Amino acid sequence: MTDTRDIPTPSPSDAPAAPVAAVREHRRTHHDDEFVDRYEWLREKEAGEVVAHLEAENAYTDARTAHLSGLRERIFEEIKGRTLETDLSVPSRRGDWWYYSRTVEGSQYGMHCRAPLASPDDWTPPQLEPGVDVAGEQVLLDGNVEADGAEFFSLGSFEVSTDGSLLLYGVDTEGDERYTLRLRDIASGENLADEIAGTFAGASLSPDGRFVVYSTVDDAWRPDSVWLHEIGTDTASDERLFHEPDERYWVGAGFTRSDRYLVIEVGSSITSEEFLVPADDLRAEPRSVWPRREGVEYSVSHAIVDGADVLYVLHNDDALDFELVRVSAEDPTGAREVVLPHQPGRRLEGLSTFRDWALLGYRRDGLQRLGIFDYASGSVTELEFDEPLYTVGSGGNPEWAPPVLRLGYGSFVTPGTVYDYVVATGDLLLRKRQPVLGGYDPADYEQRRVWATADDGTRIPVSVVWKRSFGDPADGASGQPRALHLYGYGSYEHSIDPAMSVARLSLLDRGVVFAVAHVRGGGEMGRQWYEDGKLLHKRNTFTDFVAVARHLVETGYTSPDRMTAEGGSAGGLLMGAVANLAPELFAGILAAVPFVDALTTILDPSLPLTVIEWDEWGDPLHDPDVYAYMKSYSPYENVREDATYPRILAVTSLNDTRVMYVEPAKWVARLREVGVDALLKCEMVAGHGGVSGRYNSWRERAFELAWLLDVVGLADQQA
Missing domain, CATH: 2.130.10.120 (Prolyl oligopeptidase, N-terminal domain)
Incomplete structure (x- = not known):
């Protein structure tokens, strides 16, 4: 069925005709079930007719979005104007050198450089400034030279x-x-x-x-x-x-x-x-x-304690959220000394060992944490930060015996920040906060954590960020529900942690609220959170996202005609599943390199990474229950003819080896069969991460943001 929402779109008389993929029935039979796939022929990447079809899709998308060219250019200039184009990273010490990178205005790629230490005892990185020569600088590699042609x-x-x-x-x-x-x-x-x-x-x-x-x-x-x-x-x-x-x-x-x-x-x-x-x-x-x-699962880190070679082993053997043990490096299968016992709700994620102490990464209450682990006592001293939502992690520490630890920090409102933590004193030394030009002030924005309730009663964390001048979206100060963009992923125990985005400001400054649904299948709430969103529990990922969307509508943050959704890769599978489950909740869905033909892919062990993926999704080739379960949610096979879908934009890359272009190409062709306003944009020279080069990436994101703003009727809204 066609989209009947009151959203400005080109009228049928203005819009070019959408490409129509040829129908060629391909029959797939497993476990006494036959599926007729009408578009499997699009998998022949080298076939001229496939390339021609993708180019026709790109031409159609270009024509359908031509009216947004001015907005795209404005957003690109906004991203560019907020970015210090000529900049340098904070130097990191290794051996006799400080290593850093620099970007230059007008150049797509960075330059990798180094400069000599002032003395062997020098642990304070030099303050590098654009336009100021660095004594003894050597350019090790210039990405622009390497990428030439x-x-x-x-x-x-x-x-x-x-x-x-x-x-x-x-x-x-x-x-x-x-x-x-x-x-x-x-x-x-x-x-x-x-x-x-x-x-x-x-x-x-x-x-x-x-x-x-x-x-x-x-x-x-x-x-x-x-x-x-x-x-x-x-x-x-x-x-x-x-x-x-x-x-x-x-x-x-x-x-x-x-x-x-x-x-x-x-x-x-x-x-x-x-x-x-x-x-x-x-x-x-x-x-x-x-x-x-x-x-x-386990991982090992080598250390020398009291003159002995030891291994610290982080493992989940009868320890769901992992525990840390110490063993002899010469006899690792021998006696285990438990140094950090399993503690439910504290998910141990990694240990980085240094000569005198180690850095422990863990997760508690949905947030990343860092602590200094003392070899002698086994105690952990947690690093503390002021914001209620934040991300922190090791920022690159190649030296074996440093007096300081390099950390990376940020939040939804705080730009990426580099600290050096002095282990002996606990001092946190600010080395750099990424500048955001154009008068950006973190105090102009607010972030919070709210909770939605899933169908089975599970509480789902939701991160929300908005610009204060538009009023709190939860209290109705604006007089009407706000436009809201909801992001999700929910696979591989990967967590979507708080991070500030320069490009996202082009949404926030137009009054759009940004939210992240931390659904099951991710790792935000520990290992059980992941277990409850994989294999035969995968549908929890999708229903959690729907529950979050409904909560945001019911609590007045937004309304279905003003809400868009986005996810990429496995998050693109989430988008496809949600489009089938609750199309009425969204005005538009952006699916990047989407895993929307999941069952076809996971059934074929000859395809890239399929067999490895059986631990995440199940093995439908040999297990009829897994086959039936995956078929019940795989987006391509569950497109509905009885529903009004939101507008859909699928973005993919021809050379993607992780989620092949054919999945969104087939999905869009199927959606068009039932009258969905669906667009496909295929980068013809790119991979899973999209285009390369920072200016190219900014233009790609400007294209997507312009489309999202058009969907919610804000295409004419100036930032």
């Missing part, structure tokens, strides 16, 4: 050797997350002959600077192998250190901060195993820390 550019690895002489970096110019590794002699600026194509992100240099450790993927895009390359030798002679044959597991590798071990990590979403290799003998046989057991 390429429509897409992304770095997947960037590391300098311990002695500061070599740079390792990995480049992707397609968006398919296949990186070519290169090595550069920093003194001469020349690249070495060593070049390794087809690698995964996250390569490392060995502490002695002799080797590169990197990983590669199998045909299903799963990182499955770890390789050792000796610098200066033919890459054809590279040695495979480790291979994981089980298709449910991914592999990664990296060195401990102590430089004592290479850690090879093997994991699915429910099970993990880690292996140690001595950093001074990388050809040694990898040694398992704890043999893997189905459903047990």
Whole structure:
């Protein structure tokens, strides 16, 4: 059915005809159930007719949104005008150098630089100012030079050797997350002959600077192998250190901060195993820390306590929200000393070990927390902050024995902030708060946490932020419900934490309220929160989001004709499911790289990452109950003919290897069959993260925000 809401849209006489995808029946039969897929032919990425269809969709979207070109340009200029285009990051110390990045007005990509320390005892980062020369500065890599001639550019690895002489970096110019590794002699600026194509992100240099450790993927895009390359030798002679044959597991590798071990990590979403290799003998046989057991996850951090090599192991063996134990590095399967016992409601998330203490990351009451962990006493000193909603995390601390910890902090109203925390005194030293130009004042905005109630009585946290001058949206001061944009994700135990967005100001300054529904399937409220939103509980994610939307309507924040929703990737699945469950609650839905043909993808083990994903969604290929459950919510298969849908914008990328373009392409074609006003925008040279380059990204976001404002009737509203 067509959208009948009183929202300004081009009239049928003004609008061009929407592309009509050819119907070619493809029959899929599993567990005695047959599904007739009319648009599966769109999966043939290399076929000329598929490319032509995507280009027709782009042309249609361009025509349908042409009336927003002026607004798009205004929003782009607003984002640009609030951003200090020529800027520098806060330097981070490693070895004899301060490392930092700089951006230059007019340039798409950043420059990676370094400058020498003033003295070995220098732990106070230099105050860098745009336009002021930095003594001894070296430009290690200029992204604009590396990206010259390429429509897409992304770095997947960037590391300098311990002695500061070599740079390792990995480049992707397609968006398919296949990186070519290169090595550069920093003194001469020349690249070495060593070049390794087809690698995964996250390569490392060995502490002695002799080797590169990197990983590669199998045909299903799963990182499955770890390789050792000796610098200066033919890459054809590279040695495979480790291979994981089980298709449910991914592999990664990296060195401990102590430089004592290479850690090879093997994991699915429910099970993990880690292996140690001595950093001074990388050809040694990898040694398992704890043999893997189905459903047990753990991670290890190396430390030296009272002269002994120990491993701190964070695990969930009979500890839902994880506990921390200490074991001998030489005999990790031996005696376990519990140093932080399991405490329900305190989800331990990570431990970063340093020479004298460790940094513990954990989550309590829906917020991230950081604490200093004392090796001797096992006590945790929590860092405290003033705001009721905030995000805090480690800000990059490569040194083994620093007197300070670099932290990153922010909230919905506080721009990204860099602190150095002095562990000995507890002092928090402000190093930089990201400037927001144009007179931005955090006091002009307000954030709060409210709670909605799900159908089963579960309380769902909701974060809300708005501009104060428009009045509190909950008290009806404006005289009518406000336009509200509701964001959600809810998968993989990923939390949507408070963060200020320059682009979001273009909504807030026009009176739009922004809200985040922290639905089950995410990690905001601990491991059980995640468990209750995955596998055969996945529908809780969708019904939680609907419950939040209804709560915001019932409490006067907004009304259905003034509310839009957004989610990306697995959050795009959420958008598709919500559109089917409660289309009457929204005026528009923005789905970015949406996982909307979930069942088709998860049924096909030959597709990228499918088998790994069975731990998250279930295995519908072999389990009829999982098949039936997924079929009950997969958006593409549940498009309704008896409903009035909101306007829908789906954004995707041709080279996305995580959620393939075909999913939103098929979904939009199906939605059009029932008369939905649906648009598809496909970036023809990009990957899962969308376009590259900051100006390109700003224009992409300006396009989306202009569409959202048009949906709620605020396209003519000046900021």
